[in-house]
Amino acid sequence: MTALAARPDQNMRSRTPSTGEPPIMSLVPPHLVHRSDESDVLLTHFGQSDADTYQFAVQWPTTHALFSSVLGRANPMLIAETVRQAGTVLAHMVYEAPMDDQFLLWNLRYESLPGLHGTAGTPTPTEAVIRNPEVTLRGRRLATIRIEMDLFAGPLRIGQGEASANCLSAAAYRRLRPGVVDLADVPRTPIPPFRVGKESERDVMLSPSETVPAVAAEPAGPAVSTEPAGPAEPDGPTGPTGPAVPVGTPRTASWQLRADRNHPVIFDSQSDHLPGRGIIEAMRQAAQLASGLEHALVPSMNAEFRRYVELDRPCTVSAEILGGRRDGRIPIEVTMRQDNEVAALAVLYLEDATTARHDLPVGP
The missing domain is CATH 3.10.129.10 (Hotdog Thioesterase)
Structure with a gap:
């Protein structure tokens, strides 16, 4: 698994894309990140700064049904969900993966940096940036995608993540997963x-x-x-x-x-x-x-x-x-x-x- 490289010189990033103009940002609807609940969508807008750089406007909910805050501090696991959603948006909007394609996640890594504290007066994520995504194509179809993401609160980098996945067509997924018997859930006593x-x-x-x-x-x-x-x-x-x-x-x-x-x-x-x-x-x-x-x-x-x-x-x-x-x-x-x-x-x-x-x- 590729490790995230330490980039201490990039804590403050340049906000000016190579074109000199801010990117045109498009709305991110829930279906693009494979979520049905709008409150579970962590990205609001998407745009392309240059040939190899993509920007996302980030808005984390004040409360999340799965990755909830801990004693008022933001849950860093939201970084993992942010990088997953960003990769899905890229796959569909940039590499034209059909909406019924399936993504098979292989690796996921994240880390939070100083600034992501989640207490009153501290910064919250506002933007995610992906540079130089690595993809392979099978014919004209997306086959694999690997991304590295930097997470910002204004100009301050407060987190980073990476993920890699295979992309399968609906037909290929049906061949791989021809059907699962819908068995009743086995009752299991939960941990308190x-x-x-x-x-x-x-x-x-x-x-x-x-x-x-x-x-x-x-x-x-x-x-x-x-x-x-x-x-x-x-x-x-x-x-x-x-x-x-x-x-x-x-x-x-x-x-x-x-x-x-x-x-x-x-x-x-x-x-x-x-x-x-x-x-x-x-x-x-x-x-x-x-x-x-x-x-x-x-x-x-x-x-x-x-x-x-x-x-x-x-x-x-x-x-x-x-x-x-x-x-x-x-x-x-x-x-x-x-x-x-x-x-x-x-x-x-x-x-x-x-x-x-x-x-x-x-x-x-």
């Missing part, structure tokens, strides 16, 4: 909502596992980069930034996936498998449980999607704490396994929203 930062059981995506190991088996090592910024610190208190890992927290634990196929946000556009936003939310919940934090933010995530997560078979979600960090963030690797295969995995960095230091970068 407050433990995963939720208020309703409907939003809980994990159920207690029959076996929850307290110590990990011999690990194979993370499949995605943790990009350490310095030496790991020992477990326990670390000073003013709070504990790296609460004392007594198991190093590894696992749960069973539970997904409500009638959930209006997770299954907004399709229901024959668990969509990407459902996968990353299940991973976030597992990471929060593993961390032991009551109010957790995820300022950075690096995720890889290998297989469809099917809805008619059990899926195990396991989380392993990789070690403490000096800036107070907790790196946790989350793996989703189904049919004895890894379906998805990610490294998430968690921080305690009650003690997070706003004067430190929160990206890896």
